[in-house]
Amino acid sequence: MDNLKCFNRWSTEGLKVDDFGLQNYITINPKIMPKTGARYAGNRFHKSQTFILERLATKLMNSGHKSKKHFMSSGHNTGKKNLALKIVEYALSKAELKLKKNPLAILIKAVENSAPREEIIAIEYGGARYPKAVDISPQRRVDLALRAITQGAYLKSFNKKTKIEDALSEEIISAAQCSGKSNAISKKRDLERQSASSK
Numbered sequence: 001m002d003n004l005k006c007f008n009r010w011s012t013e014g015l016k017v018d019d020f021g022l023q024n025y026i027t028i029n030p031k032i033m034p035k036t037g038a039r040y041a042g043n044r045f046h047k048s049q050t051f052i053l054e055r056l057a058t059k060l061m062n063s064g065h066k067s068k069k070h071f072m073s074s075g076h077n078t079g080k081k082n083l084a085l086k087i088v089e090y091a092l093s094k095a096e097l098k099l100k101k102n103p104l105a106i107l108i109k110a111v112e113n114s115a116p117r118e119e120i121i122a123i124e125y126g127g128a129r130y131p132k133a134v135d136i137s138p139q140r141r142v143d144l145a146l147r148a149i150t151q152g153a154y155l156k157s158f159n160k161k162t163k164i165e166d167a168l169s170e171e172i173i174s175a176a177q178c179s180g181k182s183n184a185i186s187k188k189r190d191l192e193r194q195s196a197s198s199k
Contacts, residue, residue: 004030006053007089010096010104019112025138026052026108035081048139052107053092055142057084059150060168063158072158087165091153094169099176110175114148114184115141118195133195145184149175152183 005011012030017023025048034054040046047055061084063072092103099106119136122129136144149171156167174182 004032006030006032006034006051006104007092008032009089010092010102012104015102015105015108017108017112019115021138022112022115022142024048025142026111028052028104028108033085035085045139048142052111052142053085053088053104056107056146056150057081057088059146060084060087060153060164063151063154072154087168090165091168091172094166095173095176098169098173103172106176107172110149110172110182110184111142111145113178114175114182114188115145116188116191117141119144119191120194120198131194131198133198145175145188148184148187149182155183 012028015028017026017028027049029051031051031054034051034057036050036054040050058081061078061081092107095106096103116136118133120131121134123132124130150168152171152175153164153168156162156170157164171182171184173179175184178185180186
């Protein structure tokens with residue numbers, strides 16, 4: 001197990017999650033090919049034990065909804081896990097070239113930085129709805145961070161000349177550096193700002 005490397009390229013040795021709340025929810029066990037084939041899909045909280053790279057690839061296969069509309073298609077990635085994994089591998093290798101660091105550490109830092117801590121729910125008092133700030137569970141924090149990262153990559157590449165691999169690499173690097181250019185960081189700040197005003 002000690003010499004196992006992710007994609008047979010990057011070691012997970014010495015990697016750790018600094019955010020105490022997310023330590024049990026970002027799994028970084030070494031795997032040559034991060035692909036479980038959804039064997040654990042029926043188990044509760046199974047995704048927390050799934051390698052973080054596989055979760056990112058799975059999110060890439062569905063670009064998701066925005067404002068309750070399926071506003072763009074993930075097109076050629078849909079249902080093709082190997083293609084999604086190749087995109088992730090290429091994006092990580094570009095991040096490694098740019099920052100000269102282990103790209104898995106960059107991804108973990110990006111997820112930690114872009115995981116929001118609070119969100120808004122609507123509560124109803126006598127027919128009127130009011131916004132109320134609530135804490136987000138750690139598993140949902142990771143979900144929201146991964147969704148925002150992949151959506152940000154699609155926004156930069158959908159109907160544009162930029163390739164999805166380059167857009168994903170740029171998004172991960174920006175999120176890891178807490179840059180305002182990152183879609184995930186912008187979304188997190190907006191959500192936490194709205195929550196702060198609803199307390």
